[in-house]
Amino acid sequence: MHSGLVSVVGRPNVGKSSLVNALVGRKVSIVSHKPQTTRHRIQGVVHRPEGQIVFVDTPGLHLGGKRTLNQVMNDAAVGALADVDVVLFVVEAGRWTDEDAAVLTRLARLQTPVGLVVNKIDRIADKATLLPLLAELSARHPFAFVVPLSAIKRQNLDPLLTELMARMPEGPPLYPEEMVVGYDDAFGLAELIREKLVRNLHQELPYATTVGIESFEQEGRLDRVHAVIWVEREGQKGIVVGEKGEQLRKIGEAARREWERQQGRKLYLKLWCKVRENWSDDMRSLQQFGIGGD
Ligand SMILES: Nc1nc2c(ncn2[C@@H]2O[C@H](COP(=O)(O)OP(=O)(O)OP(=O)(O)O)[C@@H](O)[C@H]2O)c(=O)[nH]1
Ligand SMILES: [Mg+2]
Structure with a gap:
């Protein structure tokens, strides 16, 4: 058996929660079109014969926003970077912002492997532009892997799970089989x-x-x-x-x-x-x- 923890991080609204929901196969974490929807670290578990992956959805890391709530949300996201086996950095296909850059600066310091998820590829009408786009993003950091996908359309999720499973350490399951979410x-x-x-x-x-x-x-x-x-x-x-x-x-x-x-x-x-x-x-x-x- 293999089992481990995967943190899902990125700026607000890139589709982190949608991705965790798609991977787990049910609504684990709430989703809306407004940024800063997720406020907590939220766990969802994928059970497979070869192993178990515990995903930790996080609040979108954001700049600005001076209220204590903003600080607490950013802290919750940063706190999810420690003691995990893989960090998934989620970005939006065709849209790179200062907030993405700020997140990457943080991730570049980690010893943990960081994989890049390029979400919302369903929005890219001209698929010929996808390859150069991926090349451009890949050049920003030596990512452990890069997976383009669509959380909403459930496109290309299996290659991501394969990449992750390959990096889960050997060990017993962290959670019992019937447990799919980490909250009451x-x-x-x-x-x-x-x-x-x-x-x-x-x-x-x-x-x-x-x-x-x-x-x-x-x-x-x-x-x-x-x-x-x-x-x-x-x-x-x-x-x-x-x-x-x-x-x-x-x-x-x-x-x-x-x-x-x-x-x-x-x-x-x-x-x-x-x-x-x-x-x-x-x-x-x-x-x-x-x-x-x-
Ligand atoms: N077209 C498209 N839209 C998507 C996809 N994944 C997510 N979205 C949309 O993007 C918006 C934000 O999705 P969330 O999953 O809430 O994003 P998040 O990164 O968790 O956002 P925060 O919790 O605010 O940090 C929603 O309107 C989703 O429907 C996708 O694969 N394709
Ligand atoms: Mg969210």
Whole structure:
């Protein structure tokens, strides 16, 4: 048996979470078209007859953003670089930014092998441009391997798994076979609610929101949950709740539907919106919400 840990890093929005979901074959980590969606290190496990790979999805490493939340997210990503067997550096095909360069500068110092994933190749209309593009990226660093793929279209995932499996050390599985995600139900549901929130709210508001689970009770096949969407100011509450509570209902409904499909259980979800002044710039609040400090 072979088994090991693979960190998935890169700037926001390149498709790290989409990649982990595609590799594991289920939603492990929430996804949205807005940058800075992932806020935690999130583990998803691929089980194969020849071995086990534990993927660690991370928050997008970003420049700028002065709030404590930004710092805590970047720290969580950097923290995932230590004690892993391979680091996967994910970039977007055809788009290289200062943030990508900053991530690579960090990775260049590591002793750990770094493999490059060039994601979103489905967006490259003229496939003839792909080869020079890969050559250009390969020249930036002596990567252990380079794999172009599409997480969304599930193109070229197997070659990546082959590269990774070849680098997993010998050893017993790290997790039991039935374990696919490295977190509990309460965390999974809070994240799912946050995904619906991020997808339904516009512009900057998602950055001012987080989700906490107040209580989570299981009665047979029914989950009874009280959850709170936290915002930073009274004015934001109105937007999250919406006219006659319409928006909040929509978010709760979308989360419930997906949870029930994913878990094969019923969900009774009570969803509230509350204000915690300036929570994203306050370490104590962040820790109370389970963000950072791990
Ligand atoms: N066309 C295309 N879009 C993709 C692909 N993979 C991801 N995306 C899209 O890219 C956006 C960001 O995806 P995420 O997986 O949330 O990106 P991330 O790197 O985890 O982002 P952060 O968590 O914010 O750091 C979403 O709109 C995805 O649907 C792909 O292979 N092709
Ligand atoms: Mg993500």
